[in-house]
Amino acid sequence: MTARSAAAAATEISSLHRAAGAKLAPMTTDLIVRPARSADARTLAELRWTFKQEDYEGQPPAPLRHLEEAEHWIGDRLSDGRWLAWVAEAKDEICGHVFLCLVERMPDPYKDNNPVGYVTNFFVMPSQRNKGVGSALLQALKQHSRSACLEGLIVWPSERSTPLYQRFGFQPPEELLELPLAT
Numbered sequence: 001m002t003a004r005s006a007a008a009a010a011t012e013i014s015s016l017h018r019a020a021g022a023k024l025a026p027m028t029t030d031l032i033v034r035p036a037r038s039a040d041a042r043t044l045a046e047l048r049w050t051f052k053q054e055d056y057e058g059q060p061p062a063p064l065r066h067l068e069e070a071e072h073w074i075g076d077r078l079s080d081g082r083w084l085a086w087v088a089e090a091k092d093e094i095c096g097h098v099f100l101c102l103v104e105r106m107p108d109p110y111k112d113n114n115p116v117g118y119v120t121n122f123f124v125m126p127s128q129r130n131k132g133v134g135s136a137l138l139q140a141l142k143q144h145s146r147s148a149c150l151e152g153l154i155v156w157p158s159e160r161s162t163p164l165y166q167r168f169g170f171q172p173p174e175e176l177l178e179l180p181l182a183t
């Protein structure tokens with residue numbers, strides 16, 4: 001991919017993403033992984049709230065923000081192609097997802113400026129964990145990232161999920177520097 005507009009790159013990667021949906025085979029008779037659509041935004045927002053509420057032991061506090069905020073945020077980004085996501089469905093219900101944000105890189109006179117992918121919001125409902133659902137989601141994301149010629153993938157893993165990412169080839173960075181600012 002040569003230097004060109006972000007919109008063109010995002011559109012191309014996004015249409016590859018949709019086309020790939022047709023090729024993702026069912027994992028079992030009742031579990032499939034497919035690209036997320038903006039029509040999934042409400043369910044994905046609900047699952048996002050579930051994911052974040054799981055961080056609290058016992059009863060989580062009442063949300064400070066409206067669910068619709070997340071629904072619109074997700075719907076907008078899935079429709080303009082800046083973000084992609086894959087969902088796992090069991091019995092027609094979404095039980096897991098993973099998101100990929102395309103991080104643009106500056107044009108370069110000598111090299112392609114393919115985006116980097118930031119992997120986030122990786123979640124499987126507790127009742128479906130440790131059965132390979134998360135692996136199937138990462139597999140779909142990785143397969144797409146390769147066919148879209150992304151430069152690489154980055155993730156901030158939890159301690160518990162690190163072995164899973166490592167099984168997919170993620171390694172500690174050799175060159176990246178990080179400046180934490182949120183303290």
Ligand SMILES: CC(C)(COP(=O)(O)OP(=O)(O)OC[C@H]1O[C@@H](n2cnc3c(N)ncnc32)[C@H](O)[C@@H]1OP(=O)(O)O)[C@@H](O)C(=O)NCCC(=O)NCCS
Nearest residue numbers: 122123124129130131132133134135157158160161163164
């Ligand atoms: C991480 C997660 C999406 C994996 O989904 P899954 O369907 O259980 O994944 P798989 O069955 O394909 O793989 C199981 C692996 O997931 C990881 N895992 C299992 N339970 C986990 C948990 N509660 N939290 C994080 N990772 C977990 C482990 O690496 C496990 O393999 P191992 O026990 O051999 O090390 C799921 O556990 C989850 O939603 N966890 C809570 C949210 C989270 O931690 N997300 C990742 C943030 S970076």
